[in-house]
Amino acid sequence: MGYPMAQNISKFFRLKVYNRTKNKTIGLENFNIKICESIDQVCKDCDFLITMLPSDNEVLDITPKLIQYMKKNSVVIDMSSTKVNTAKKIYTELKNKNINFLDAPVSGGPEGAKKATLAIMVGGDQNIFEKSTELLKTMGEPTWVGLNGSGQVAKLCNQIIVGINIGAVAEAIILCEKSGVDPKKLIKALKGGFADSLVLRNHGIRMIEKDFIPRGKNSTHLKDMVNILEQANKNDLDLPISKIIKLMFENLCKSGFSNDDHSSLYNEILKNSGAHSQN
Structure with missing residues (x-):
């Protein structure tokens, strides 16, 4: 960058x-x-x-x-x-x-x-x-x-939203695919509604096309999720959804996919869903 x-x-x-x-x-x-x-x-x-x-x-x-x-x-x-x-x-x-x-x-x-x-x-x-x-x-x-420090707090909050959004988009794409519906048409249908987002339009297409060339790496997002939970702990907060997303990125990195794009969270969710990858 x-x-x-x-x-x-x-x-x-x-x-x-x-x-x-x-x-x-x-x-x-x-x-x-x-x-x-x-x-x-x-x-x-x-x-x-x-x-x-x-x-x-x-x-x-x-x-x-x-x-x-x-x-x-x-x-x-x-x-x-x-x-x-x-x-x-x-x-x-x-x-x-x-x-x-x-x-x-x-x-x-x-x-x-x-x-x-x-x-x-x-x-x-x-x-x-x-x-x-x-x-x-x-x-x-x-x-x-x-x-001082507020910019980094904002970035942690950004990464919570992005990470959870990537997970939500992955689940939606998987449900769409397994139900026999064209997920690209889903993205078009959601345009302008409450579910529309840059993550849906950008990362969603990467998931559909199985294009996990890194733009944002799994290892980087894992680092951010670790920092998020550390900051939450310092404020006596429990962030249950962030914990799940952190664990999924951790599993991807441990499995050798540290350098894949973070949209490959799709593969981890696909594996946990009991479905099989279409790669």
Whole structure:
């Protein structure tokens, strides 16, 4: 997702980028984007720095380097999906060094990144959000949710809704298929009604076509479900449906399907339903 996000930013701002895996930046130079060789080079004289990393560990590992190389009063925007406590910890560490921080995870997948229509959920100081809004709008629709950590809370809530919705769509597609009804016509019939959704229209088609090439990986959604239940536990909450969805993603990952698209939850539900896959 970072590649098309960088392309969109470069249409409006001077941009330089760094990736540990350099071949992932190939071609960005064609968009007048400077390819950096190191973290210190990408941080040098930078007003805004955006990070988008796979997990909490990478975000935490890079923080001391940001403290070392980012100038005072600059803004670090982390668009990774992390634990709430990770966002709060980094906010405090950077703030103590006069560096501003926003947690700003996104939803919308690779297509949203390409079209610059990502939902961007932002936590942090409101004045820093307002200072960063023009930049964020190059990638999608930013919303200030609240103080530091609120963006990550919003992303967890997003993943509850998406995960449960994928499960509901899978059950509906399976019931439709086993009843001898064309599920593509079902999706058309539901358009505009209360059951209509992007998940139905996008993930539903993937299920019907058995197209599980990853856009959002099972391993990533499992990480999010683990974080959701951890955050719920800290608030003395029981989320029974989220527990079921988490277990299903866990089963898929244990069965060797970590890198399949999360719409392949269809296969786990199909297996548990007693039906057999049509692959």
